[in-house]
Amino acid sequence: xxxxxxxxxxxxxxxxxxxxxxxxxxxxxxxxxxxxxxxxxxxxxxxxxxxxxxxxxxxxxxxxxxxxxxxxxxxxxxxxxxxxxxxxxxxxxxxxxxxxxxxxxxxxxxxxxxxxxxxxxxxxxxxxxx
Amino acid sequence: xxxxxxxxxxxxxxxxxxxxxxxxxxxxxxxxxxxxxxxxxxxxxxxxxxxxxxxxxxxxxxxxxxxxxxxxxxxxxxxxxxxxxxxxxxxxxxxxxxxxxxxxxxxxxxxxxxxxxxxxxxxxxxxxxx
Numbered sequence: 001x002x003x004x005x006x007x008x009x010x011x012x013x014x015x016x017x018x019x020x021x022x023x024x025x026x027x028x029x030x031x032x033x034x035x036x037x038x039x040x041x042x043x044x045x046x047x048x049x050x051x052x053x054x055x056x057x058x059x060x061x062x063x064x065x066x067x068x069x070x071x072x073x074x075x076x077x078x079x080x081x082x083x084x085x086x087x088x089x090x091x092x093x094x095x096x097x098x099x100x101x102x103x104x105x106x107x108x109x110x111x112x113x114x115x116x117x118x119x120x121x122x123x124x125x126x127x128x129x130x
Numbered sequence: 131x132x133x134x135x136x137x138x139x140x141x142x143x144x145x146x147x148x149x150x151x152x153x154x155x156x157x158x159x160x161x162x163x164x165x166x167x168x169x170x171x172x173x174x175x176x177x178x179x180x181x182x183x184x185x186x187x188x189x190x191x192x193x194x195x196x197x198x199x200x201x202x203x204x205x206x207x208x209x210x211x212x213x214x215x216x217x218x219x220x221x222x223x224x225x226x227x228x229x230x231x232x233x234x235x236x237x238x239x240x241x242x243x244x245x246x247x248x249x250x251x252x253x254x255x256x257x258x259x260x
Contacts, residue, residue, distance in 0.1 A: 006258070041162050041260075081162060112169035119144050119175075125256050 003027055004035045004118035009129025010042035011060045016129030017046045018060055021067060023126065028071060036074045036118040037064075039107075043129060044082040047075075049104045065104045076118075079109040145176040147254035151185040154203050155195065160188050163260025164206050171213040178217040179210075180242070180250060186224045189235040204236050211237075221247060 005024060009016025024034060039046055046061050053059045068075045083092060086102075089109050093101035103109060119125050148167045152159040170177050181189055188203055195202040210218065222241040225231070232239060242250060251257055 008260075040166075041159060042157075078162075080165060081158075084158075112166055113173060115166065116146075116170050116173045116175055119146060119256050119258075125258070127259060130259070 001032050001123045002035050002121065003032055004122040004125045005037045006115065006125060006127045007037065007039050007043040007046065007129060008041045008127060010045045011051070014042070014129055016043065017064065018058065020126075020128035021060070021063055023128070024067065024073075034071070034073055035122045036076060036114065037068065038076050038078065038115045038118055039081075040078045040112075040115065041081050041129070042085070044077050044085055044087050047077045047082065047087050047104050047107050048102045050102045061104065065106055069106045075107045076110045076114040077103065077107050078115070079111055082109055143175055144255040145178070145253070146170055146256045146258060147178045147180060147251060149180050149182060149185075149257060149259040150188060151181075151183045152188075152260060153184040154188045154190075154193065155198060155200055159260055160185070160203060161201065161206075164188075164203060166258065166260065167215065168206070168209070168213060171215050177215065178219065178250060178254060179215065180219045180221070180247065181239070182221040182224050182247070186220055186228060186230060186235075189220065189237060189239065190230070191234055191236045207237055219247075219250060 005020050007017055007020045011017055027034060046064055048061060051061050077087060088098060088101050089103040090101045092109065148163065150160065150163045152163065154160045167179055188207065193202055193204040218237055218239045219242050220239045222243055225241065232241065
């Protein structure tokens with residue numbers, strides 16, 4: 001079956017990104033495929049590369065990046081949700097004249113159309129985070 | 131990654147039910163739900179919108195969002211008819227629980243019983259909750 005995942009929950013204050021990661025691992029292990037992972041709302045905070053957790057704790061942002069790169073997943077970060085929460089890529093940093101950018105490699109800022117498109121191309125869309 | 135604009139690959143349309151259950155101005159959840167509904171309508175996907183629980187407050191007339199320096203959700207919701215979003219439903223018991231009546235609301239809505247909501251959910255391919 002073809003799945004897409006929507007992740008609405010922030011790291012640290014919610015378990016959504018970790019639950020979604022475990023679910024995604026189980027999907028692929030079971031022979032399913034993932035069309036797209038869509039970070040939306042507070043979920044876009046999972047796309048920062050500036051987080052520095054203690055060494056003995058989970059680095060959920062890095063785990064998602066590694067997992068996505070290992071499996072060549074299409075990971076989209078909602079651009080409207082991201083910009084207002086301070087998640088920006090090089091292009092947006094240049095456009096808005098910011099000195100820095102922090103979007104993780106292997107993730108792309110794009111619009112809500114990507115969520116609608118994912119819905120059209122997936123057998124199931126599963127949401128994590130209320 | 132897929133294109134940002136609708137294309138032929140979206141011919142396999144799916145009906146989506148958006149369940150909006152967040153209070154209007156506690157965080158950006160309600161706003162981002164409404165934005166997702168508007169995005170789906172731009173891509174000409176069949177959709178329904180169901181307000182339940184605290185989400186019914188989003189429909190209340192006379193919102194004065196400027197007093198808390200926020201975007202007025204009422205203005206966005208009032209644009210639903212312009213986007214041909216006409217399948218708008220409200221949980222009857224959520225309205226009753228808040229002593230609201232349909233004439234307190236800024237959009238024409240159909241009220242649904244619990245059984246009616248179950249049927250509505252069953253009649254859509256995908257449910258996205260905000």
